[in-house]
Amino acid sequence: MEGMASTTSAPPPGPVETTSKVRRWVFWPAAVLVLGFVAFTLISPSSAEAMFVGLQDGIVKNFSWYYVLVAAFFVGFSLFVGFSKFGDIKLGKDQDEPEFSTGSWFALLFAAGMGIGLVFYGVSEPLSHFASPRPGVTGTENELAQQALTQTFLHWGLHAWAIYVVLGLALAYAIHRRGRPVSIRWALEPLLGNRVRGGWGNLIDVIALVGTLFGVATSLGLGVIQIGAGLESAGIADSSIVSQIAIIAVITAVTIVSLVTGVTKGMKILSNFNLLLAAALLLFVLIVGPTQFLLRDFVQSIGAYLQNIVGLSFNVTAQQGAEGVAWQGAWTTFYWGWWMSWAPFVGVFIxxxxxxRTVRQFVFGVLLVPTALTFLWFAVLGGAAIHRETDGSGGLVGSDGSVDLEGSLFALLGDLPAGAVLTFGAILLIGVFFVTSSDSGSLVMAMIASGGDIEPKNWLRVFFATVSALLAVALLLSGGLNALKTAAITTALPFSVVLLLTCWSTIIAFTRERRAYDKAEREVLLEHVGAYYGLEVEGPSERAPRSAFGRPWAAVKKRVRGGSAAHPTATALDDFPIRTQTVSPDPAVDASLDDGPAVESAPRPTDG
Structure with missing residues (x-):
């Protein structure tokens, strides 16, 4: 990484200016890559399908251990940062207060966690792990039912949200504390320095943009598959590739109309309505289903998850041969890849x-709130499905142990009171999630392509909404669900490197931040001691060499009692480009975060 570090001789850059203009070295490489892929897939879907099969087999066989390892590392990194001395760093200026109340912030985090994937897999994943457990897992029916929810919790729990914490935290610090634009490259500024403004930054944004496109397309593909299954379950239309493409066309047209007409307020209302609809569906199943069993199973499954999280986190089915490799590709490796490809989208939002918020509030809020609500969702919907198989009428699992991934939700809802209404509500839920995902996804991608402009041009958003839809169609034509999974796994491989570098960059930034505050506190303390005892205090020389114990020594000289104490100065930290705004009322602390001249210290800032 030596070539990626910034040089001390580079002049400090000027303030960052956002613009609505497209950054051509971000937009065009990403557009050419994705449109070229779409063209190849549409021209020769059979060749694309064969390529996907080989690609998935190769990545899963050779890199499944890597995906498992980095996902576990991100959990450890998030917990370390949350519990460390960095936890009280504020994601904003020292005087900034949270924009949202705690309750509203929790609700928004829940909104970030809700989406097409939860609806698609809410019933089918726990049921699949129950009917066809991970290779090597055996036990009684009750034991298999328990491990089914535990395995599902692993895929949707702390690991997923730790991936989002990694990027979201670095972006929040860059955006709110250092005044940087909303673009992925700035998450690595502490590591790369001025290079984020050039080729390295462009490369990071291209990788993030392509990954986000495939991540959004994967979700849209899952959504349209399930909408088709719902329409077939309701007797409205058969589920086929033609009907799926038609659904994509209709919903994408709705999204584009909303973008062109600028009905952003209506989109927000629609998004809030959908969250209420999801909550209503959850509560209805909980109330009319085996309520006490579902609540007990929810609590017990959390305990089983916490008890087994370490072993499950590092399980790569190494002793199960080809069967284990296939299972990893269908489940764990797919999920870790999907979450990584979604990290720019969710990271920007959170x-x-x-x-x-402070770093500690951010880490544990993002880790715990969406995870708990996600667990409740799976415990209710998945638990109700498993309960029906073990103690009810069954019918959700085939005689060969197969589970209809896209249709099992509607099979469960259809047997409940007001089943037809529930089926229609679920179709509506998925459809609105499709629209809101396409809308917000196009916004994030347009921001990245325009260098961080929070209000990018409408044509750019329309372009990315259209390309996401075309990409979803291409993936459906070239292998359906398997192609969607392969796309997520493949695009996550390069972006996982960006996420690992983001961890490194975050530690650099937070270390400099704490060092600046510790230095300011030390100098203010020396100033007060000097004033009280009539001492003259000399601050440490600029970038003075550290002692063997790693701490700079401050010289204290006795002088005539009654004089005023000298004002200590704060030194600049190397290779940290200037911000577009100040973050602290203390100019000494502010200067310590940048390559700028030392300035006199004001009274100690509020601890942030």
């Missing part, structure tokens, strides 16, 4: 809503 960063933007977290201004004024």
């Amino acid at each position: 960063a933007r809503i977290s201004k004024g």
